Amino acid sequence: MAEQLTVLLPGGAASPRCAGVLEAALAGRRAEVLTRLEAPLHGRRLLFVLSLDEGGVNHSVSDLLAALRTHPGCLEGCVGGVLTDAPGDLYTKAAGRELALAANLAGCAFVGRPLVEGTGSLRNFTVQARNAGCSLDAAYRLAAADLGSRVLAFSPPRLARPRLLVLHASSRATSNTLALWGLVRDRLGDRCDITEIGLRNGTLEDCAGCPYTTCLHYGEQGGCFYGGVMVQEVYPAILEADAVVLLCPNYNDALSANLTAAINRLTALYRTASFADKAVFAIVVSGYSGGDIVASQVAGAMGMNKGFWLPGRFCMLETANDKGEALALPGIGERAERFAENMLCQLL
Known part of the structure; x- marks a missing residue:
């Protein structure tokens, strides 16, 4: 200490x-x-x-x-x-x-x-x-x-082979955010075990604010009243992960609806499991501006509310609008390299 x-x-x-x-x-x-x-x-x-x-x-x-x-x-x-x-x-x-x-x-x-x-x-x-x-x-x-x-x-966990859970709600055909994650993932090499879960196509119910006792009851069983992909895939992956990586396109200066719903639905799991030894990272891409607003939302929702720890320089912030523009940004390869190296430095 x-x-x-x-x-x-x-x-x-x-x-x-x-x-x-x-x-x-x-x-x-x-x-x-x-x-x-x-x-x-x-x-x-x-x-x-x-x-x-x-x-x-x-x-x-x-x-x-x-x-x-x-x-x-x-x-x-x-x-x-x-x-x-x-x-x-x-x-x-x-x-x-x-x-x-x-x-x-x-x-x-x-x-x-x-x-x-x-x-x-x-x-x-x-x-x-x-x-x-x-x-x-x-x-x-x-x-x-x-x-x-x-x-x-606090002593940041040091891991021989970090397990990363990547959550996104984007289309691979058009998403600048997913494209940037591809650059970062390539630079992480084989030093991490990576699981990716997409939260698209209407598969995710948002939290409806169940009474505390109801939420606690389902949380104690590792579930949630609404079930679905959160219980079947995300909850088990969260429990196994050492770090969560959120891929966050900026929608009207806010997280996307499905990512917001996923964070809201973590409440049932949070009632019975501590996230204090799990890190959170984010890649935020804005079409015009406001990436800092979205990054603050991630820090608030995942760190201040759900209790994940926040590594230094936890987020990569970029501005790109048209399809494919992110990969053409000046110096993007070097920034992706620095972000990947920082992730490893914080976890290994």
Whole structure:
């Protein structure tokens, strides 16, 4: 276990509640508090603390985002978590996702469930407080302390031969995203076992929000009320995989409907199986722009909600519109090579 947390508290100011929660998270631990990113922080265990105002804004957070985005590799080898706090019930998750993507592209890995949010009402801790038999405020502090522990304890699994599960909902005849995956797959060589599952042709029912007890019942049996390809193919493959690779064309600045449905349907499995030792990667292709929005959705849905860990630089982001255009992009072979090598570096 790492011995010290490095806390990045942009601007150095925190609301009284946020300061108290941070104190609880650091209790009994060695910690260094930085108020800005002035130099590379390689190999650190990081806790980003974002104290927002009523509008969900902290101008020092914007400065931190700019520093991360303009200094690739400045967080190489780091492992992180994020604590966001605001007086209102909005913007905490959006701020956390934006920060996590910027830090990840700068080289920082994130543990599964890396975000602890303190909304104004703290009603987002209702279930945790009930389970722990404590107040909402106490549940918030417990979650922050747990996040600090998990960031310090996390050790990325090292695998002799990683098992990759590739999920997509694209047509091989026209998909730039699948074409890019082909480049990456070729560069992975024979160092991984790869399973590909296509989720097309109306084979996938979306989650309909079954009652918790129903979802838990089916999850305990390794299934889901709606069955189908998710239960027959995806659930077993998820359980066997060391990493999931999502192939994500940008549809209206969002994940495709079938990929979204697949992530939603993981809830039944997530109730009974931990994904904390499973990584997630993504290849995102936009026709025009907005790849960062889709990448943030993947980080939020798979990492912050379903608990997969996020390797540093987990996503490959490209822009291509016409059929075949992706393979003709300048330097695409070198970028595919770097992405494949990063996948192997994170897993082997």
